[in-house]
Amino acid sequence: MTTETHPITDPLRNHGFRARNLRALKAIEDPDVLILGGGVNGVATLRDLALNGVSCVLIDAGDFCAGASGASSRMAHGGLRYLEGREFRLVAESARERNRLIANAGHIVKTLKITVPLSHWLTGLARAGFRFMGLSKRSGPLSLVALEGALRIYEAFGRREHPLPDHETLLKRDRFPSGLPTGTKAVVSYYDGQITQPEGLIFEMLGEALDQEAEVVALNHVCWNLAQDQIVIEDRFGPARFALRPKVIVNATGAWIDRTNAELGGRTQYLRGIKGAHLVLDNADLHRRMNGNAYYFDDGTGRMVITLPVGDNVLVGTTEVETPNPDDQAVSGDEIAYLLTAINGLFSDIEVRHDQIVSMTTGIRPLRRSEGSGSATSAARDHALEEDRFSDSLPPVLSLVGGKWTTFRAFGEETADRVLALLGRTRQVSTATRQYPGAAPCTAQELVREREIDAELAHRLLHRYGALARDVAGLCTGADALALRQASDICRGEIRYAIRRRGALTLEDLILRRTRLSFGHGLSADTLPELADILSEETGRGRDSLNAEIDAVLSDPRLMGARITKREGAA
Numbered sequence: 216m217t218t219e220t221h222p223i224t225d226p227l228r229n230h231g232f233r234a235r236n237l238r239a240l241k242a243i244e245d246p247d248v249l250i251l252g253g254g255v256n257g258v259a260t261l262r263d264l265a266l267n268g269v270s271c272v273l274i275d276a277g278d279f280c281a282g283a284s285g286a287s288s289r290m291a292h293g294g295l296r297y298l299e300g301r302e303f304r305l306v307a308e309s310a311r312e313r314n315r316l317i318a319n320a321g322h323i324v325k326t327l328k329i330t331v332p333l334s335h336w337l338t339g340l341a342r343a344g345f346r347f348m349g350l351s352k353r354s355g356p357l358s359l360v361a362l363e364g365a366l367r368i369y370e371a372f373g374r375r376e377h378p379l380p381d382h383e384t385l386l387k388r389d390r391f392p393s394g395l396p397t398g399t400k401a402v403v404s405y406y407d408g409q410i411t412q413p414e415g416l417i418f419e420m421l422g423e424a425l426d427q428e429a430e431v432v433a434l435n436h437v438c439w440n441l442a443q444d445q446i447v448i449e450d451r452f453g454p455a456r457f458a459l460r461p462k463v464i465v466n467a468t469g470a471w472i473d474r475t476n477a478e479l480g481g482r483t484q485y486l487r488g489i490k491g492a493h494l495v496l497d498n499a500d501l502h503r504r505m506n507g508n509a510y511y512f513d514d515g516t517g518r519m520v521i522t523l524p525v526g527d528n529v530l531v532g533t534t535e536v537e538t539p540n541p542d543d544q545a546v547s548g549d550e551i552a553y554l555l556t557a558i559n560g561l562f563s564d565i566e567v568r569h570d571q572i573v574s575m576t577t578g579i580r581p582l583r584r585s586e587g588s589g590s591a592t593s594a595a596r597d598h599a600l601e602e603d604r605f606s607d608s609l610p611p612v613l614s615l616v617g618g619k620w621t622t623f624r625a626f627g628e629e630t631a632d633r634v635l636a637l638l639g640r641t642r643q644v645s646t647a648t649r650q651y652p653g654a655a656p657c658t659a660q661e662l663v664r665e666r667e668i669d670a671e672l673a674h675r676l677l678h679r680y681g682a683l684a685r686d687v688a689g690l691c692t693g694a695d696a697l698a699l700r701q702a703s704d705i706c707r708g709e710i711r712y713a714i715r716r717r718g719a720l721t722l723e724d725l726i727l728r729r730t731r732l733s734f735g736h737g738l739s740a741d742t743l744p745e746l747a748d749i750l751s752e753e754t755g756r757g758r759d760s761l762n763a764e765i766d767a768v769l770s771d772p773r774l775m776g777a778r779i780t781k782r783e784g785a786a
Contacts, residue, residue, distance in 0.1 A: 231714070231715030231716055232714070232715060232716055232717060232718040233434070233452075233718055233720070233754075235425075236425075236432050236433055236434050236718075237434070237450070237453075237455055239430065239431070239432045240272060240432045240434065240448070240455075240457050241455075241457065242430070243270065243272060243430050243432065243459070244458075244459065244460065245459070245460045245461070245462070246270045246271060246272045246430065246432075246459060246461050246462075247264075247269045247270045247271065247461065247462050247463065247634075247638055248264060248269055248270070248271045248272070248461055248462065248463045248464075248465060248634055249271075249272050249273075249274070249446055249459055249461035249463075249464050249465070250271060250272070250273040250274070250464075250465040250467055251274060251275075251439075251464065251465065251466050251467060251468050251475055252273075252275060252465075252466065252467035252468035252469060252471075252475075252615075253273055253274070253275035253278070253279035253280065253281075253421075253433065253435055253467075254279075254280065254281070254282050254283065254284035254417075254467060254468075254469050255280070255284040255413075255416075255417055255620060255623040256284075256467045256469075256598075256615045256618055256623050256626050256627060256630075257273060257275075257465070257467030257468075257615070258273070258279065258280075258417050258420045258421050258424070258433075258627075259420060259623040259624055259626065259627025259628075260465055260467060260615070260626075260627040260630045260631055260634075261273045261420070261421070261424045261431070261433065261627075262420040262421075262423055262424045262627065262646065263627045263628055263630075263631035263646055264424075264429075264631050264634060264635075265423075265424035265425075265427040265429050265431045266423075266424075266427060266643075266644040266646065266649075267631065267635065267640070267642055267643050267644050268427075268428070268429045268640075268643065269429060269631075269634065269635070269638065269640070270429055270430035270431070271424070271429070271430075271431050271432070272431075272432040272433075272434075272459060272461070273432065273433045273434070274433075274434050274435075274437050274439060274448060275434070275435045275436070275437070276436075276437065276438055276439070277435065277436065278435045278436065278718075278719075278720075278721070278723070278724045278728060279417060279418070279421065279433070279435050279717075279718065279728065280413075280414045280417045280418070280728045281727075281728065282469045282470060282471075282578050282579065283469055283470065283491075283578035283579055283580050283581065284413075284417065284469070284578070284620070285413075285414060285576070285578060285727060285728055286491065286492075286493065286576040286577050286578025287410075287413055287576075287578070287620045288493065288521055288523070288530070288532055288533060289409060289410050289411070289413055289523070289525060289530060290327065290407060290408065290409055290410060290509075290521070290523070290620070290621075291312070291313040291316045291317070291324050291407065291408030291409070291410050291620070291621045292309065292313060292407040292408065292621055293306050293309040293310035293313055293369060293372060293373060293407065293621070294306050294309045294596060294619065294621075295365060295366070295369050295405075295407075296519065297309075297596055298365050298368060298369060299365070302596060302597055304597065305596060305597040305598075305619075305622070306368075306369065306372055307372045308622055308625055309619065309621045309622055310369070310372040310373035311372070311373070311375065311376060311625075312621050312622050312623075312624055312625055313373070313407060313408045313621050314373055314375075314376050314377040314378065314379070314408075315376060315377070315624070315647065315648070316408060316410070316621070316624075317377060317379075317408050318376070318377045318648075319648065319649065319650045319651055319654060320416060320419075320650075320651040320653070320654055321654055322651075322653045322654050322680075322681030322682070323410060323411055323412045323413075323415060323416050323419075323651070323653065323654075323681065324408050324409070324410050324411070324416075325408065325409050325411060326379060326380075326406055326407075326408060326409075327406065327407050327408055327409035327508075327509055327523065328404055328405075328406055328507070328508045328509070329404065329405055329406065329407055329508065329509040329510070329511050329521075329523075330392065330402060330403075330404045330508050330509070330510050330511070331357070331362060331402065331403045331404070331405070331510075331511045331512065332391075332392075332395050332396070332399045332401075332402050332510070332512050332513075332561075333357060333358065333359050333362065333399065333400055333401045333402065333403065334356070334396070334398045334399055334400060334513065335356050335357070335358040335359065335400070336358060336359050336360060336400060336401075337358050337359075337360055356513060356517045357513060357517075357519060359384075359400070359401045359403070362403055363384065363403070366382045366403070366405055369405070370382065370405070379406040379407075380406050381405075382403060382404060382405035382406070383403070383404050384401060384402070384403050385401065385402040385403075385404075386400075386401050390402075392504070392506075393504070393562075393564075394504060394562035394563055394564045394565060395561075395562065395563070396560070396563055397563075404508070407509075408621075409509070409523060410620070411525075412679060413620065414728045414729065415653070415679065415680065416651065418717045418729075419651050419652050419653050419683065420651070421433055421717075422652065422683075422716070422717075423651075423652050433718070434448075434450075434718075435718055435720065435724075436450075436451045436452055436720050436721075437449060437450055437451060438451060440478070441478060441479055441480065441609075442458070443608065444460060444608040444609065445458040445459065445460055446458070446459045446460075446461065446464075447459075452720060452754075452756075461610055462610050462637070462638060463610050463611055463613065463634050463637050463638065464479070464609070464610055464611070464612045464613070465612075465613045465615065465630060465634065466479075466612055466613065466614040466615065467615045467630075469541075469579070469581045470486065470488050470541035470578075470579035470580075470581045471541045472485055472486055472581060472614050472615075472616060473485055473486050474541060476603070476605070476612065476614065479605050479609065479612055480605040480606050480609065481603055481605035481612065483601070483603065483614065484584060485583065485584060485599075485601055485614060485616045486581050486582065486583070486584055486616065487537070487582045487583065487584045487585075488537065488538050488539060488540075488541060488579045488580070488581065488582070489535050489536070489537055489538075489579065489580045489582050490534070490535075490536045490537075490538045490543060490577060490578070490579045490580075491532060491533035491534055491535055491536075491577070491578060491579075491580060492532060492533060492534045492546045492550045492551075492554070492575055492576065492577040493530050493531060493532030493533055493554075493575065493576045493577075494530070494531050494532065494551065494554050494555070494558075494572050494575055495525070495528050495529075495530055495572065495573050495574040495575065495576070495733065495734055495776065496528060496529040496530070496531060496558070496567060496571050496572060496573070497527075497528060497571050497573045497735070497736055497737065498529060498565070498567055498571045499527075500565050501529050501558075501562070501565050501567060502524055502527060502528070502529050504562060504565060505522070505523075505524050505529065507524060508523075508524075509521060509522065509523035509524075510522050510523075510561060512557075512560075512561055514553075514556075514557040514560065515556075515557070515560055520532070520533075520554070520557045520558070521533070522558060522561065525731075525734065526731065526734055526735065527734075527735060528573065528734050528735065529558075531554050531557070531558045532554065532576075534550040534553060534554065536550065538579060541579055543579065544577055544773065545577070546575045546577050546772060546773065551569070551572070551575075555567060555568075555569060569777055570777045571777070572776040572777045573733065573734065573735070573736065573737035573738075573776040573777075573778070574733035574734065574737065574738065574772075574773060574774055574775065574776045575772055575773050575776060576773065577773060581616065581617060581618075582596065582617055583597065583598070583599055583616050583617040596617065596618075596619055597617055597618075598615065598616060598617040598618030598619075598622065598626050599616045599617055600613055600614070600615060600616070600626075600629055600630055600633060601613070601614040601616055602614075602633070611637055613630060613633060613634065615630060624646055624647075627646075628645075628646060628647070651681075652681075652682065652683060653680055653681025653682050653683045654681055654682065655681070655682035656682065657677060657681065657682035657684060657685060658677070659673040659674045659677050660673075661685075662676065662677065662684055662685065662688050665685065665688075666685065666688035666689060666691075666692075667692070668688050668691055668692070668696065669696075672688075672691060672696060672706065673688070675704065676688055676691070676709075679709075686712070686716065687708065687709060687712045688708075690708035690709075690711045690712050690715075691706050691707075691708030691709065692708065694707065695707040695708035695711060696708060699732075699742050699745055699746070700739070700741050700742055700745050701739035701741040701742050702732055702735075702738075702739065702742045704735065705730055705732060707745075707749060709730065710725060710729075710730075710746060710749045711749060711753060713725055713729035713730065714749070714750065714753045714754065715753065717729055719750075720750075720754060720756075721750075721764060722743065722746055722747065722750070722761070722764045722765065722767075722768055723764070723767075723768065723771075723774070725746055725750070726738060726746075726768065726774055727773070727774065733773075733774050733775075733776075737775070737776055737778055738768070738774055738775060740769060743765045743768060743769070744765070747761040747762070747764070747765060
């Protein structure tokens, strides 16, 4: 939520995404809906409303898909561990939405096998029972009996639409994955979903919303303030200024919800902020041993940790640290040490070192505040739609509180239904079984033939963008088909696509939310000047501000991991 302004010589020089949205916003004075926040829940709401012909403006003070939406475990899951807290509605909804994602976004959401090593037959069962009955908020070690029972309920919730395979249990050590600790008594494997490109899914929804006939606008990097009965919006990258009088305001700002409501003149205490960090590891032995599966395992204290392969990397998380500051992006040394200790306890013959951390993710989950105390692990994960009227001069404000990545479509639908009711309109289109744009049929052979690109590039684009690779490939010709320096997996045309079609304006936008440049063997300092050159060409941004961003990237552990450095001559 930075307030720094980066002037652009010509704000319409980016003749794609940003120029289109600035022009459209200039033509809208009284949109039906103003959505504050461009995370997954805000964008899902925008998509649903746009498909139903509602005029909408979505704005974000930072970038789309920042905050918790850009720091997930990259999973579509039903929330197995939430059964212990009796969150049955959430688990049922999550299992259904997970299955729908696999069915309707199969280019991005894949079935994932999750392996659970267990050291106990019964230990921890009593404590789990007490928590299930509401007599305790403490979790305990996971036992085989408890997991078997939970999985039967869990899988029953997921059998209604596009069911996944049933779980399997191994009791003989010669069938266990090699290297598990000697105390492992059983291994259970079950199935959930993995979102290979969660940021890409958000941008697909954003693009689909903007393609509708309704008046729809989406702008990142803007600031806003309340001026009497108007919301005044100012472009951080140019002189544009707009005043809007929406009929409904949707507050989808995640960890900033209570702060945003205060700026709207209200006073709410809806949130409990829980910060979670993940490490991105470059460890070939660990990746090979995992063999495409995720592992859900005890950290040695009774708390469960998830690790899964992401491309050639391994992601491990998450921490849970309560914080009152929604701007907190720090990953503490204690969090790093905790995750390294945990992952080093998974396989006895594989060492994970600090210098193998190529990047990190961190975000604050905006969990619902509830009565009583309890650990961050035991906090409720369900979502709620809160409605307020802070003054007679302002429209109703709907706050999207809580939730998890997997349930974004359902939460967006619930919000859209309430908006439609407030507007006196009826739903025309449902997103429940609607395919995502990239899930349309498309093959690498078609890309080679239609776009005249080489087969290797066609396969890479198809893997990342699904059918939208047709649009990307149109920019990946000539010199723009060449790979970035020290980033052979990404070509220059993809960076232009990220700016022109997906609204990237900063180096962090490109690295964290439009590409996976911080994955693989890690982001190279040699890549940054080339990214800055393309940003300058596409947007007209000056080199002084871009050079300052290069220095900021090089000192940011989220982007550089254990390889934080500093350019010679930098202040």
